[in-house]
Amino acid sequence: MDSSILQKRKAMIATTHFGVRSFKSRLFFSIVLLFALITISIVFLIIGTLVVKGYHQINWSFFTQVAPDTFDAMMANASGKIIPGGILNGITGTLLLVGLASVIAIPFGIVIGIYLYENATKRYAGVIRDISDVLQGVPSIVVGLIVYLWVVVDITKGYSVLAGSVALAIMMLPLIIRSTEESMKMVPTTLKEAAIALGTPYYKVILRVLIPSSFSGLITGVLLAVSRVLGETAPLLLTTLGNSSVNWNLAKPVSAVPLLIWQFYNDPNMVNLIWSSSLFLMGFVLLLNILSKWIAAKKSIQ
């Protein structure tokens, strides 16, 4: 290019330099805003799709009847009716799995969290914290694989509620440990010191001071952990498999809402049921999320 033209352009840029810079800045802001709007619009797209496609399948029998078999669903589809039946086996299964997982994970998680808080500076506690972080990052399918080897092969000799619960509990444990430790850190140390100065036994310091004063934080952490495992499908595929009827026996397979969604997805006749089941699962997860947020917000006001 001709050097005189280059010089002219340079001079032009120099005179309008601030204009260019502020234009660049505004352009960057527009791009950032656009990308952020794309991200949040996807949330509305997904939830909107679930609501629009799923709401008309939700009725009384959706909560009181077990999932239909393929033939019933096919007949209903052929005559243009709503597919009969519901997801009762999934709902009871999910409650059983998550309930048992909570019974395993919550006490251990809170006690280990307290241990880490009380021994924060110890090298061993640091190692435990790091390993717990690594556990949190283990893919859910790998957790399922391991629990299959531990429980399905060796203990229950088949797919079972117990296996599914152990898998979910392993996934909840690191989340609860972390949230317990974090919420204990919020408790003023003066509270604990006052209790110790009065000669309170150590276990009473924990039960009467540490736990009550961080209670809302603990609940928030537990609810978030539950909501995180509620929709897990992959580990359940490898540990509880599914069941077409309601089951309360811990050594037998059981269904779960996410497992039913997977089953409906794989069966062309049942496709209409996936949206209502997904809507239900999503609503349940959101409810827990909102509840935990609400509790956390109440805490921060006090």
Add this chain to the structure above:
Amino acid sequence: MNSDKITKYILFGASLLILVVAGGMLYSLVEGSLPSFRVFGWKFLVSPEWNPTQGDQHFGALAFIAGTLFTSIFALLVAIPLAFSTSLIVAEYFRKTWFANVVSTCVDLLAGIPSVIFGLWGFYALRPFIVSIGLSHQGFGIFTAGLVLAIMIVPYATSLSNSIIMMVPNELKEAAYSLGATRLEVIWNVILPNARSGITASYILAFGRALGETMAVTMLIGNANILPKGLFSTGNTMASVIANEFGEASGVHLSSLIEIGLLLFVITAIINATGKYIIKKFA
């Protein structure tokens, strides 16, 4: 023995559970993958052939390793602009306003959506769209799976970088503004250098999430046990091959799947440890 000591022992005893679970995981995975390792050795890692037909069995994980890396890296590349923009909106441009609140609530909602529902949305909404604009015939493959995966990891990438961007001292930004810097220049020359390691760490952790995602990827990647040939090729990831073939696997086939699980476990552990190390060291 007094009650204080007993309490301390109980606390310590519970902490052993973490060691037992983590050690047991590694032990079971190694033990379970031994039969496969005896047959295929290290070739398992470099052979792209995966043939579960009885009598002609041969297992190599390269196709799935490649599929996993390909999908996850693509997902990360798509997720970074989305996550970075969201972080800037929440932590810088609209900091502490109602709009930042709305955006961060939406991102939290995104984190709460189960993987299988992302898969459904990808299958019934995104896939037909990709077919209709002519990017791909069936709509299955690395591209579709990676896009959904990108959306799924945005919350993991933003949650940490938001707080890191917020922690950049106001004095530094104000100093730059007083010298006549524009917003973009402040972001580029003040915020980024200060928050770089934290942001990098959060993207590494998000990448670790992407590697292990199962359901959504299984529903969208097309489940072809081949080395992916390009962005629109079908393929399979380590997590999705386990989910797909676990039900009917036995013997060496099962052992090979467990070996893939071991690989996935080791890779994600290294990625996560790296992320946490960067946070500890620099942030």
